[in-house]
Amino acid sequence: MVMAGQEFDEFFRACFDPVARALMLAGAERELAYDATQEALVRALRRWRQVRELSRPDGWVYVVAMNYVRDRWRRQARLRRHDPDRAGGWASVDPSGAIATRLCVRDAIATLPPRQRQAVVLRYVADLPLFDVAAAMGCSVGTVKSTLHAALRALRVEIDDEEDADADG
Amino acid sequence: MRTDELRRELGVVWAEIAPFTGDVRTVRRRVARRRAVTASVVVLLLVTTVVGVITALGGGHRRVEVATTHKQLGPSQEMRHVSGWVVPTDSSANTFASVQQTLETSSVVEQYEVFPPGTAAQMLAITYLAMGRPAPPSAKTVATCSALHTRLVAVQLRSSPDAATRLRDSLANDAKLYTNPNDWDMEVVMKVGASLAQTRAIQAALAADHDLTSYRFVDHQAAYDTFKKDFADQPALVESTKPSDLPESFRLQLAPAASHATVEHRYQVLPGVDTVSGPPGGTLGGAFFSFSLAQQACGTNDRGSKP
Numbered sequence: 001m002v003m004a005g006q007e008f009d010e011f012f013r014a015c016f017d018p019v020a021r022a023l024m025l026a027g028a029e030r031e032l033a034y035d036a037t038q039e040a041l042v043r044a045l046r047r048w049r050q051v052r053e054l055s056r057p058d059g060w061v062y063v064v065a066m067n068y069v070r071d072r073w074r075r076q077a078r079l080r081r082h083d084p085d086r087a088g089g090w091a092s093v094d095p096s097g098a099i100a101t102r103l104c105v106r107d108a109i110a111t112l113p114p115r116q117r118q119a120v121v122l123r124y125v126a127d128l129p130l131f132d133v134a135a136a137m138g139c140s141v142g143t144v145k146s147t148l149h150a151a152l153r154a155l156r157v158e159i160d161d162e163e164d165a166d167a168d169g
Numbered sequence: 170m171r172t173d174e175l176r177r178e179l180g181v182v183w184a185e186i187a188p189f190t191g192d193v194r195t196v197r198r199r200v201a202r203r204r205a206v207t208a209s210v211v212v213l214l215l216v217t218t219v220v221g222v223i224t225a226l227g228g229g230h231r232r233v234e235v236a237t238t239h240k241q242l243g244p245s246q247e248m249r250h251v252s253g254w255v256v257p258t259d260s261s262a263n264t265f266a267s268v269q270q271t272l273e274t275s276s277v278v279e280q281y282e283v284f285p286p287g288t289a290a291q292m293l294a295i296t297y298l299a300m301g302r303p304a305p306p307s308a309k310t311v312a313t314c315s316a317l318h319t320r321l322v323a324v325q326l327r328s329s330p331d332a333a334t335r336l337r338d339s340l341a342n343d344a345k346l347y348t349n350p351n352d353w354d355m356e357v358v359m360k361v362g363a364s365l366a367q368t369r370a371i372q373a374a375l376a377a378d379h380d381l382t383s384y385r386f387v388d389h390q391a392a393y394d395t396f397k398k399d400f401a402d403q404p405a406l407v408e409s410t411k412p413s414d415l416p417e418s419f420r421l422q423l424a425p426a427a428s429h430a431t432v433e434h435r436y437q438v439l440p441g442v443d444t445v446s447g448p449p450g451g452t453l454g455g456a457f458f459s460f461s462l463a464q465q466a467c468g469t470n471d472r473g474s475k476p
Contacts, residue, residue, distance in 0.1 A: 008193075009193055012191060012193045012196065013191075013193070016189055016190070016191030017188050017189045017190070017191070018183075020189035020191070021183050021186045021188070021189065022183065024186050025179065025182060025183055025186070030187075033189070034189060034191075037189070037191065038191060038195065038196060038199075041191065041193075041196050042196050042199045042200055042203070045196055045197065045200045046200050046203065046204070109179075109182075120175075120179075121179075124172070124175055124176050124179050125179050125180075125183055152172065152175070155175065
């Protein structure tokens with residue numbers, strides 16, 4: 001038990017900061033990113049024996065935290081429906097394609113639709129394999145590829161990765 | 170921009186975000202709390218289930234298994250002939266299971282039918298109303314009759330002279346068996362003004378009826394004698410009544426296999442007949458049961474408590 005305790009402590013220290021920052025990159029506010037990461041780690045500890053056996057335990061935490069954020073957003077969206085001042089916010093999409101003029105990638109990311117943003121963060125920030133990204137987003141690997149493809153196109157990123165090239169086909 | 174550049178850019182942006190410091194102790198506390206909640210819910214469910222099972226089995230320690238009930242009538246069936254009523258001595262599930270076990274295994278029980286608690290109280294009230302007794306049982310009397318709150322079982326016994334005695338022995342202290350104290354099962358009551366010819370016709374029909382083992386004629390005078398006995402405490406009523414005011418009747422003893430309903434229907438339609446009734450009064454019993462119950466179970470005669 002002591003060993004397991006230490007093991008989780010180490011995992012917690014290694015995991016908390018990257019996951020929380022990634023959530024912020026995906027558009028979550030700081031407080032929500034913190035809460036989501038903490039909740040995901042609570043759940044991880046509750047089933048630590050299963051989680052530690054995974055090839056990417058941190059991937060599991062990314063997935064759970066991302067889902068938590070998404071649930072929160074949905075709830076907020078419902079509340080916001082009657083409050084036009086707060087409408088838009090993170091979910092705003094920039095259809096004008098003016099991304100190139102932006103210097104900050106973070107802003108560019110923020111203009112992506114939520115699904116695309118999540119896919120980009122899980123794939124390129126958390127560095128999860130496509131399969132795990134698919135599991136996190138509850139869709140097939142093919143859908144992840146096409147989502148990433150669309151995101152990269154919006155970000156004016158050349159599609160050169162072999163895995164992303166698959167999405168063209 | 171290429172994907173590796175994107176990765177790099179994202180890394181830069183990522184690094185610009187102020188670092189987070191999580192508190193592992195908070196996480197451990199929350200996990201402990203959730204485990205406690207889960208454990209208490211599980212314990213609660215477990216306790217509820219165990220208590221439920223114990224209650225359902227009636228205490229468990231005196232568990233009596235009645236695997237199949239072959240003799241118990243379903244809700245749609247009707248007992249042809251009620252030989253008596255079995256009243257458990259208390260309302261516990263244990264006692265009832267034991268009674269049911271006895272009924273299932275007893276060689277003298279043909280069929281039985283179970284009535285829910287409260288049936289006895291209803292029957293008692295109906296009987297008092299039907300008999301025109303001056304004072305129905307007081308609420309207090311009914312409430313103190315523990316027997317009224319138990320389930321009731323109507324039984325049909327096999328035709329054997331000592332069937333009732335044998336069933337009483339098998340039931341022992343678990344239940345009382347009330348049987349018909351009269352030597353007749355049904356009564357065909359004539360109209361007060363029925364003609365002699367009508368009465369003779371009924372008598373002829375009864376003599377030829379294979380569903381009866383015997384019948385007895387109660388004339389005006391015999392009815393009047395009974396009436397005098399029943400209302401001895403009301404001399405004014407007895408004074409003002411003549412024997413010819415009381416109907417004549419036939420008291421019938423039914424063959425064991427005969428159906429009360431069939432016999433009742435057969436004579437009800439004949440001219441000159443007022444009512445066909447019997448102590449068991451169909452399936453729901455009648456006077457012999459209610460009165461003996463009121464007197465024996467409560468240890469009192471309700472007429473005694475009349476103001």
